[in-house]
Amino acid sequence: MFQNLSKSERQKGIKEYLSKDPFLSDKKLAELFNFSVQTIRLDRLEMGIPEMRKRIVQVAKNTPSTDKVKSLKKEEIIGELIDIELGKNGIAILKTTKDMAFNKTGIVRSHYIFSLADSLAISIIDTEVALTGIARLSYKKPVYAGQTLVAKARVARNRGNKYLVSVHVKTDQKEVFTGKLVIFSVNDKIKKEKT
Amino acid sequence: MFQNLSKSERQKGIKEYLSKDPFLSDKKLAELFNFSVQTIRLDRLEMGIPEMRKRIVQVAKNTPSTDKVKSLKKEEIIGELIDIELGKNGIAILKTTKDMAFNKTGIVRSHYIFSLADSLAISIIDTEVALTGIARLSYKKPVYAGQTLVAKARVARNRGNKYLVSVHVKTDQKEVFTGKLVIFSVNDKIKKEKT
DNA sequence: GCACCTATTATTAGCTACTAATAATTGTAA
DNA sequence: TTACAATTATTAGTAGCTAATAATAGGTGC
Structure with a gap:
C-alpha cells in the first residue's frame, strides 16, 4: 500500500x-x-x-450519543412560506425527509408537523413577538418521509392580544393534521416580568 | 449478588x-x-x-440491538433521557440554547418544548412503534434560552393500544408547560395499510 | 575513522479474555 | 449402585496488546 x-x-x-x-x-x-x-x-x-x-x-x-442534544434545525422546522396575509391566513410547505422520521417505519415524527403548524401560526400574527399559549393537536394519518406537507393557517378569532389560529396540514389532498392554537402577541415588557 | x-x-x-x-x-x-x-x-x-x-x-x-428504549433510538430523542420506567414514567432534560429561541426576545420557540415532551412521551411507551394522536398543550410561562428544562412524563391511562400520557415541564421549580398526549402503540401492519 | 543519535526492528515476559478439549467432582434420581 | 446432569478445574492455544530491553542500520559532526 x-x-x-x-x-x-x-x-x-x-x-x-x-x-x-x-x-x-x-x-x-x-x-x-x-x-x-x-x-x-x-x-x-x-x-x-x-x-x-x-x-x-x-x-x-x-455511538448511542448519550448526552448530545439533537436540536431541530430552523430550515427543517419552518418549511417554506408560500403565501401570507398578516393577521388573516397563511400557507407553508414542508418537504419531509428520512431524518425527520422513525427509522423503523419511515413515519414522520409528530413534532416536525407541529413545528410547521406552530411556526406558521406565529408567522401570520401581525406583531413583533408572538407566543403559543394553548394548543390542541390532532394527528389524523401518519405522514411518510418524502411526502410534502401543505399547511394552511387561519386566524379564527382575535380578542385583544389573544389569537385563535386553526391550522390544517394536508398531503395529497388528505388531511393529516389539524390544530387549534391560542397565540398571544406580546411586547417586550413580558420578558422583564418573568425573568 | x-x-x-x-x-x-x-x-x-x-x-x-x-x-x-x-x-x-x-x-x-x-x-x-x-x-x-x-x-x-x-x-x-x-x-x-x-x-x-x-x-x-x-x-x-x-448492529441492531434491542435497546431499552424500543420506539426511538437515543439520537432521535430531543433532550437527554435521565430516567425511564417503560410503560410508567420518565424524565428528560433539555438545555435550551440561543438557536432555539427568537432572536428578539430570547424566548424559546414553543415547538422545542413540545418536541421534548412528545419524544419523552413516545419513549416511555413500551412498544415497537408509537405515534401521537391527539395532544393538548398549555404553555404556562416563557422559557429563556439557557434555561434547563426538566420534563416529567407519566402514563395516566392505558386502554389497549391507546395511552394517555401527561407531561410536565419545569425550569427552576416553575412549571412552564403541561401537556396531555394520546399516543397509540402500533404494529408494522399500519405501515403497509397506509402506504 | 569514531562517537553519537534517531529510527527501526526484534525479543522476551506478562496481561486479559477468551476457545477448545479433557477431566474431575458433586449431587440427585432411577 | 449406576447413570446422568451440572458444575468446576486444568491445560494448551489464541489475538492483541503493554512494557522493557536489546540489536541493527543509517546518517551527522568532528
Missing part, C-alpha cells in the same frame, strides 16, 4: 486511517504501511492513540 | 444483564452470579451469546 514514507507522513497516515476505521489492529496497520508492528506501536504511543480494543470500546460507548 | 440460582434462572439473568451492559466479562459475570467462570462460559455457549469483545464490536458497529 505504502512505501518509503517518512516517520511524520506515516504517523499522519495512521491517524487518518484510524479516524476512518478504528477497528484496525497494529498488525493490519503494519501491513498497510509496510512497517513492523513495533514501529506502529511506537507511533501510537507517541501520538497517544490507545490500542484497538480500547478504541472499539470508545466507539461502542459513544 | 446472587446465590443458589437454578441453571435456567441464572441463564435468564445473564441474558438480562448482558442486554443492559454488553461490556461485562465472564469473570465479572461469575462474580455477580457467584458461579465459576467455566459455568458462565457454558451458559453463553448454550445461549449462543458471543464473547465480550465481539459484543463490544457489535455495539460499536451499530
Whole structure:
C-alpha cells in the first residue's frame, strides 16, 4: 500500500486511517504501511492513540450519543412560506425527509408537523413577538418521509392580544393534521416580568 | 449478588444483564452470579451469546440491538433521557440554547418544548412503534434560552393500544408547560395499510 | 575513522479474555 | 449402585496488546 514514507507522513497516515476505521489492529496497520508492528506501536504511543480494543470500546460507548442534544434545525422546522396575509391566513410547505422520521417505519415524527403548524401560526400574527399559549393537536394519518406537507393557517378569532389560529396540514389532498392554537402577541415588557 | 440460582434462572439473568451492559466479562459475570467462570462460559455457549469483545464490536458497529428504549433510538430523542420506567414514567432534560429561541426576545420557540415532551412521551411507551394522536398543550410561562428544562412524563391511562400520557415541564421549580398526549402503540401492519 | 543519535526492528515476559478439549467432582434420581 | 446432569478445574492455544530491553542500520559532526 505504502512505501518509503517518512516517520511524520506515516504517523499522519495512521491517524487518518484510524479516524476512518478504528477497528484496525497494529498488525493490519503494519501491513498497510509496510512497517513492523513495533514501529506502529511506537507511533501510537507517541501520538497517544490507545490500542484497538480500547478504541472499539470508545466507539461502542459513544455511538448511542448519550448526552448530545439533537436540536431541530430552523430550515427543517419552518418549511417554506408560500403565501401570507398578516393577521388573516397563511400557507407553508414542508418537504419531509428520512431524518425527520422513525427509522423503523419511515413515519414522520409528530413534532416536525407541529413545528410547521406552530411556526406558521406565529408567522401570520401581525406583531413583533408572538407566543403559543394553548394548543390542541390532532394527528389524523401518519405522514411518510418524502411526502410534502401543505399547511394552511387561519386566524379564527382575535380578542385583544389573544389569537385563535386553526391550522390544517394536508398531503395529497388528505388531511393529516389539524390544530387549534391560542397565540398571544406580546411586547417586550413580558420578558422583564418573568425573568 | 446472587446465590443458589437454578441453571435456567441464572441463564435468564445473564441474558438480562448482558442486554443492559454488553461490556461485562465472564469473570465479572461469575462474580455477580457467584458461579465459576467455566459455568458462565457454558451458559453463553448454550445461549449462543458471543464473547465480550465481539459484543463490544457489535455495539460499536451499530448492529441492531434491542435497546431499552424500543420506539426511538437515543439520537432521535430531543433532550437527554435521565430516567425511564417503560410503560410508567420518565424524565428528560433539555438545555435550551440561543438557536432555539427568537432572536428578539430570547424566548424559546414553543415547538422545542413540545418536541421534548412528545419524544419523552413516545419513549416511555413500551412498544415497537408509537405515534401521537391527539395532544393538548398549555404553555404556562416563557422559557429563556439557557434555561434547563426538566420534563416529567407519566402514563395516566392505558386502554389497549391507546395511552394517555401527561407531561410536565419545569425550569427552576416553575412549571412552564403541561401537556396531555394520546399516543397509540402500533404494529408494522399500519405501515403497509397506509402506504 | 569514531562517537553519537534517531529510527527501526526484534525479543522476551506478562496481561486479559477468551476457545477448545479433557477431566474431575458433586449431587440427585432411577 | 449406576447413570446422568451440572458444575468446576486444568491445560494448551489464541489475538492483541503493554512494557522493557536489546540489536541493527543509517546518517551527522568532528
